[in-house]
Amino acid sequence: MNILYDFFARFCGQARCFEIAGQTLPLCQRCLGLYLGAALTALYLLFNPAARRLPTRPLAFLHVTLLLTALLGGLHVLDPGPRFRLLCGLWTGHLASLWLIAAALNFFRLARHTPPLPRQPARQLAAAFFFPALLALLPLSFAFLGPLLGRTFWTLLASLGAATLALAQLAALAAFTAWLASRLRPRSPAAPS
16 A cells, blocks of 8 residues: 555645545545546446537536636635545546546547537436536545445545546547647548549
8 A cells, every 4th residue: 555655645745635444545635536536437437428428518517617616625715624625626537537538539530530429418418417416425425435445445446546537638638649640631632523
C-alpha cells in the first residue's frame, strides 16, 4: 500500500483524507471523489453505450452547473465538510471521463470521415440526469460503506479511476490528432464523371 501512497502523493496533497479502521486513505477527499467518479462512470459507460455520446443542451447545462458547484468547493467559497468535498470530486471525475470518452469516440469517427454519433436519445436523458444524483448518495453513505468495503477496496477503485482518466486523456488526444491529420491531409481529386 506504500507504493500507492507514494504514487498518489505526486498528484494529491494527501491532506483531509478519510480514515478507515484507523488507517488513512492515500488520497484527500476531493481526489478520492475524482478518481471514484471516473471509475464509476467508466463502469456506467461500459453498460450504457448510449451514454457515450455527447450530451444534449439540457444535460450540458446540468454539467456546467455541477462543475461550477465543484469549482466553488475547490476554491473554498463553499465548503460544508468532507462529504461535500467528496461529492465535488465525484462530479468532476464523472464529467471529465464522460466528456473525454465521448470526445475520443467522436473524433475517431470524424477522422474516418463518418458522421459523429448523434446526441443522446430522449429516453436516455433520464439515466444521464439520474447518474449524478446517484453519485450524490455515495458521500451520504460513505460513513457506512467506507468501513464495510475497506481501505483496500476504495484505494483499488480510486486506482482504477486514475487509470481510466489517464487512458481517456490519451484516447482523446490520439483521436484529436487523428482527426487533425485527416483534415490536413490533401484529399485526392474526385474522379471525373
